[in-house]
Amino acid sequence: EKRNQALLEQIRNLPGEKPANYYFHNLGNLCFEAKGSGCPPSYSNGAAFSDLDLDGDLDLVVNNINEPAFLLENKTAQQPVPPHYLRIELEGPASNPAGIGAKLQMYVQGKEQYLEQYPYRGFQSTVSTCLHFGLGTATTADSLVVVWPDGKRQKLTQIASNQLLRLRHSEAKAASALPLQLANTIFREVSGLRGLNFTHRELPFNDFRFQPLLPHQFSRLGPGIAVGDLNGDGLEDCYVGGAKDQSGRTFFQQPNGHFYSREIPEGNEAEDMGVIILDVNGDGANDLYVVSGGSEFPLNSPAYQDRLYLNDGAGNFHLGRNALPEMHASGSCVAAADFDMDGDLDLFVGGRVEPGRYPMPPRSYLLRNEGGVFRDVTAELAPGLDRIGMATTAIWADLDNSRKPSLVIAGEWMPITIFRNEGGKLVHQACPELEHNSGWWNTLAEGDFDQDGDTDFLAGNMGLNIPYKVSEKEPMRVYASDFDENGSLDAIISAYIQGIETPIHSRDALLAQVVSLERKYPRYALYAEATPQQLFPANKLEKAYIRECNNFNSCYLENLGDGQFKLSPLPMAAQMAPINGIICQDFNQDGRLDALLVGNSYSTEVNTGSYDAFNGLLLAGDGKGGFIAISPRESGFWVTGDAKNIARLQVGAEEQLILIAVNNGPLLAFESTLNEKQ
Structure with a gap:
């Protein structure tokens, strides 16, 4: 046991770098923006969200290894004009009381939101079974369609915002009892x-x-x-x-x-x-x-x-x-x-x-x-x-x-x-x-x-x-030449990562093509910091065929x-x-x-x-x-x-x-x- 304790102590003393957590803000149009999480770097391994203070927005709990969990309060509801929301609780049959697998489609001002009742998230994490829709500035939702796992359906219209709805499986109708709307497709x-x-x-x-x-x-x-x-x-x-x-x-x-x-x-x-x-x-x-x-x-x-x-x-x-x-x-x-x-x-x-x-x-x-x-x-x-x-x-x-x-x-x-x-x-x-x-x-x-x-x-x-983002200021480039003078053409591709031009190839892949670089970069850490200009002498890069793309x-x-x-x-x-x-x-x-x-x-x-x-x-x-x-x-x-x-x-x-x-x-x-x- 003492040996185990000593080993654990050695592991704790190993150098490490705690990464930052991020959340990604949806900008619409399938675009997201990385935002800071508001908490210090940590070894986090699980997260769950729920409206813990019942103010209409979702709060977040983050579990960490060997340190206290983070509790992050969402302050969206504290804005001068807070956005509207709708919370849904499903009451399923006895065999599935939480309605796991139910599908919900909400239509608000010509836009559709879709959620599935599936509360399990990531590593040993479960979120609240209360489903949450954000309505923005809309005070009512045009319609809500719920499809239960057994095929039963129910539809609500003109639903007032900022409330908790309880939808019961017992009140849903068989799919055949609802009018079927066929998609009016072109092809x-x-x-x-x-x-x-x-x-x-x-x-x-x-x-x-x-x-x-x-x-x-x-x-x-x-x-x-x-x-x-x-x-x-x-x-x-x-x-x-x-x-x-x-x-x-x-x-x-x-x-x-x-x-x-x-x-x-x-x-x-x-x-x-x-x-x-x-x-x-x-x-x-x-x-x-x-x-x-x-x-x-x-x-x-x-x-x-x-x-x-x-x-x-x-x-x-x-x-x-x-x-x-x-x-x-x-x-x-x-x-x-x-x-x-x-x-x-x-x-x-x-x-x-x-x-x-x-x-x-x-x-x-x-x-x-x-x-x-x-x-x-x-x-x-x-x-x-x-x-x-x-x-x-x-x-x-x-x-x-x-x-x-x-x-x-x-x-x-x-x-x-x-x-x-x-x-x-x-x-x-x-x-x-x-x-x-x-x-x-x-x-x-x-x-x-x-x-x-x-x-x-x-x-x-x-x-x-x-994986690679390009722009006029930070293009992707290819440098092509017989850098190691062995009779074959070497094509080194680079991209900008956090503002630094970096070869996109792994060290192993690059050494398979340019074996001579193994002497210059015997360790992965050295190669990780290398730029294309550091890989080869300037006179060789000047003779290379170079092309770039920025769009x-x-x-x-x-x-x-x-x-x-x-x-x-x-x-x-x-x-x-x-x-x-x-x-x-x-x-x-x-x-x-x-x-x-x-x-x-x-x-x-x-x-x-x-x-x-x-x-x-x-x-x-x-x-x-x-x-x-x-x-x-x-x-x-x-x-x-x-x-x-x-x-x-x-x-x-x-x-x-x-x-x-x-x-x-x-x-x-x-x-x-x-x-x-x-």
Whole structure:
């Protein structure tokens, strides 16, 4: 026993640092602000809240290890004009007297609050079973709906504030006794119906084996999807790309609105990234261009050669082997326009990554159509495009109503960039607003969202639900060089943490890439205080390839004219994860342009975890450049998984399908219900 006492005494004498407790103040719009707790640092391991002094606000008890508990009085009710509240006590049946599992929905001035009767919190902590709703300035609640665990329901309306309500299970009605209100949604999922059966299947591949410091994998970025008439029957068909060693599939629409499919077996070695359907040779039959991407092959491997599939007019495709120049860059996107105004469609093809050399910019291409054969004219007509960056998306658009298409490009570690069409040559358009907002952009979509007659854009970015916060003053940076001179490129990423630029990599991960640093940082404590400038000598950092990003918001780009744009963040509901695909249309038929968004990313490095908080979103436009987020529950548009692309397909004369290509998952489809309601 003496030995145990001595050991305990030694443990008590070990140095330690008590952390501070925080509470997070809800600012609305899914934003929270960290606030001090009003108590000293402590080893706290449990908390419970209740209105201990019965004044209408919730007080807090915090349990601590080897010291007295904290009792924190809430002084909200002592304000000159205190906010209103409503307290609910549930009286359940004998088998569940506290009504555990009951769900409560309160509606106040057009807003909904939701609580569940589940009092257990954290480590060995239980809060009061009396449920508490804050009403703000409202003196009454419009309605309260209670759903008991056995399905019984009760509804109250026009409830006065500042009171305690006791709701009894014995007074609730069976669910069938209450009128059922069906959600008036805009979309209905029809995945797997109509013959649209396809599942994208990735083969296992570990990008981090070759570059341990990558922020995400590049072998999991497909598939692409494209829509067009592939067999000349006047009905829209589609192509969905495959993964490495998986053939893409064409889906042909039949007069009854169902589809049959065929594989395209040639050239399935690489990942299918961007795809586009177009008539390249003027024979009246739409052909298919597929960008080859991924990172499964070495740098400059012939497996990254893009593919042009020529159509015989009946939907049968063969590989046009001499129609493209040699293109051995791992690509991302393709966009078509007649930029030289000669009557045929030319192409921009974006390079995504140099495998094994992240984040060095790969080759991108401007391809001129010369009678169905494409020639690389990048150096001649658009030299600035050659190594523009790690392009993820591109779109041709008439930005100034000149009837000449200009090129808009976005990507990782780069700003959204415009190349203006000047007589068939693409010249960089200076735009300070865009140049000062570098991000990890994923997708672009065009439309006149403010109804002023010019082309605006929506841009999908990483979003804000990520571990790192960036700004113009505190950007995220990447430093790339062969710092240890062993023949491999080292990419060190930094972010600002509490005002100090800090490598985001763990010591173990960094040493796996740069072994020589083990001598400089033999202990974790030393590495924890290191900045990028301390990792390597100044002369090596000066030679490094350095890029930064300072904006992770998905944004609305308002066209101001003269090639200038104004960036505004999209609603917070659109910032929950990376946005990978956007299509624009008046989906709710109110005369204003809306947008459907899909996203997520399952390709992150393991310590970060997947960005998977996004379930698809309808943004209803107000016709002035503003947007209102319509929840998936209200819209019916609920998309889970690693959604990479979205497309709209016309079915007959009246219907439309929304198709979503999901990485390592099934093809999803939604149809509009609005025509049924008219």
